[in-house]
Amino acid sequence: MNYRITVLPGDGVGPEVMAEGMKVLEAVAKKFGHTFKLEYELIGAVAIDKTDFALPEETLKMCKKSDAVMLAAVGDPRYDDPKLPVHPEDGLLALRKGLGLFANIRPVKVFDELVNAxxxxxxxxxxxxxxxxxxxxxxxxxxxxxxxxxxxxxxxxxxxxxxxxxxxxxxxxxxxxxxxxxxxxxxxxxxxxxxxxxxxxxxxxxxxxxxxxxxxxxxxxxxxxxxxxxxxxxxxxxxxxxxxxxxxxxxxxxxxxGSMGMLPSASLAGIPQSGKPTFGLFEPIHGSAPSIAGKDIANPIATILTVAMMLRYSLALEKEAASVEKAVEVVLKQGYRTDDIMADGNTRVGTRQMGDLIAAEV
CATH class of the missing domain: 3.40.718.10 (Isopropylmalate Dehydrogenase)
Incomplete structure (x- = not known):
């Protein structure tokens, strides 16, 4: 099957964690024989820098043509002043409104391996x-x-x-x-x-x-x-x-x-029903974390689990979604951890290596 996905890496650690999410999505494509056409657009501070708008019109148009939208994070301390006419977060609110995304779904699951985190x-x-x-x-x-x-x-x-x-x-x-x-x-x-x-x-x-x-x-x-x-x-x-x-x-x-880096979310434009696709925007719940951007330490698991939610809700690919969730669980059982969930006896890995491990497990 062929699917069209709009990808919005956004600000801060957004591009880093999104890269790992797309790496896992590519592993799903190879395993199950799907084709995911990824189209990258701007949102947030990076969009303001280039267009003066937090949500450029072209981004919204592209999203409306897609089967689903993947977003990483928006936010930049350069735009924290409330007196500024536009803020990165304006783009996210406008996107939710523009796409009619009225239902935010946030699963909260405590993995046995992280019960002490x-x-x-x-x-x-x-x-x-x-x-x-x-x-x-x-x-x-x-x-x-x-x-x-x-x-x-x-x-x-x-x-x-x-x-x-x-x-x-x-x-x-x-x-x-x-x-x-x-x-x-x-x-x-x-x-x-x-x-x-x-x-x-x-x-x-x-x-x-x-x-x-x-x-x-x-x-x-x-x-x-x-x-x-x-x-x-x-x-x-x-x-x-x-x-x-x-x-x-x-x-x-x-x-x-244990960490906001573990939790995904979906924002849907319809009432989800088993086996039927529902258009949505999918994003990890964490922010852009500019203080750790570019350091290869951000936890990509929330974004990877968000990919699983996209597969389940907007593409109606339940087996594929379950394979991603299972891969995350296996890697955690093997003891691999990013900084935010690190504990004694675990193996510390960076953003990219965590993505590699999960993609390989898929």
């Missing part, structure tokens, strides 16, 4: 394996009014948290579909004791649950969820929540796996 007790973490479903194009990040102004008493600023029942319904359905394919448990996270938008969220979740009688739905307030993720992470299977809450909770969950 986290600061939490091993007995708490062992067996952790759940999926976060985060609404991505609504809520406080996008709703209006959104402004800052000067009053006679000083400066003020406002952001609006707004959700329609249609936005809530489609993201909750993603959660139910994923839960149905796993342990049939869905937790919906909100702040219904305080927020009107959360009360609507809970009402819609209950209404949608009638279409999924085989899935057990429960509701957890966001602050309680934050505590439970640390105390009993193995209690979760699939978690669905709105944009801001999901942004915070998924980064918290990243620490369960």
């Amino acid at each position: 986290s600061t939490l007790k091993a007995e708490v973490l062992k067996g952790t394996d759940f999926i976060f479903v985060r609404e991505l194009t609504g809520g406080v990040y996008f709703a209006k009014p959104k402004k800052e102004w000067l009053t006679t008493k000083g400066r003020k600023a406002t952001d609006s948290m707004t959700y329609s029942e249609q936005e809530i319904e489609r993201i909750v359905r993603v959660g139910f579909e994923l839960a149905r394919s796993r342990k049939k448990r869905l937790v919906s996270v909100d702040k219904a004791n305080v927020l009107k938008s959360s009360r609507l969220w809970r009402q819609v979740a209950i209404e949608v649950s009638k279409d999924y009688p085989d899935v057990a739905l429960s509701h957890v307030l966001v602050d309680a969820c934050a505590m439970q993720l640390i105390r009993t992470p193995t209690a979760f299977d699939v978690i669905v929540t709105e944009n801001l809450f999901g942004d915070i909770l998924t980064d918290e969950s990243a620490q369960l796996a």
Whole structure:
């Protein structure tokens, strides 16, 4: 089969980890007889430097023509000043909106070999394996009014948290579909004791649950969820929540796996169903990490596992996805580690060597 992939290496360590992800994808192509046409485009700081735009029009056009999009990272300290007219992260937000990517899927799995990499007790973490479903194009990040102004008493600023029942319904359905394919448990996270938008969220979740009688739905307030993720992470299977809450909770969950360099993500434009392709943008959850760029020490595993998610969700290639995930597991069992997950008794490897090892195992 032939597939067209838009590749966005981005900033910082992005090009380094993306190179290893594409190395593994090439190994998949050779093993299973596929052809992946890779088309590279600009996004983030590197795009601003060359075009003055964080998301050039040509990049968005190319993405829309593709079967899937792979993104590494955006961000550059040169653009940290909030007074600047454009920032690298603007490109990512515009890309999500431009491609209609409303569902962010973040699996959180603690490999047995890395159970001691986290600061939490091993007995708490062992067996952790759940999926976060985060609404991505609504809520406080996008709703209006959104402004800052000067009053006679000083400066003020406002952001609006707004959700329609249609936005809530489609993201909750993603959660139910994923839960149905796993342990049939869905937790919906909100702040219904305080927020009107959360009360609507809970009402819609209950209404949608009638279409999924085989899935057990429960509701957890966001602050309680934050505590439970640390105390009993193995209690979760699939978690669905709105944009801001999901942004915070998924980064918290990243620490369960020992490093943000271990976790992939997918942003989908449709409701995933087994065996059917769903267009999406696939990216590791970590940032551009400019302080370690070019040093061959960044962990490429999150990007490599992101390749597996692309194979599974956008290309409907389940065997190929599983082969990548298995290769990662085998290499970890062999004791190879990048700096961020290094421990006594392991073999330290760099970004490129880790990619080589996993590609060879595929």
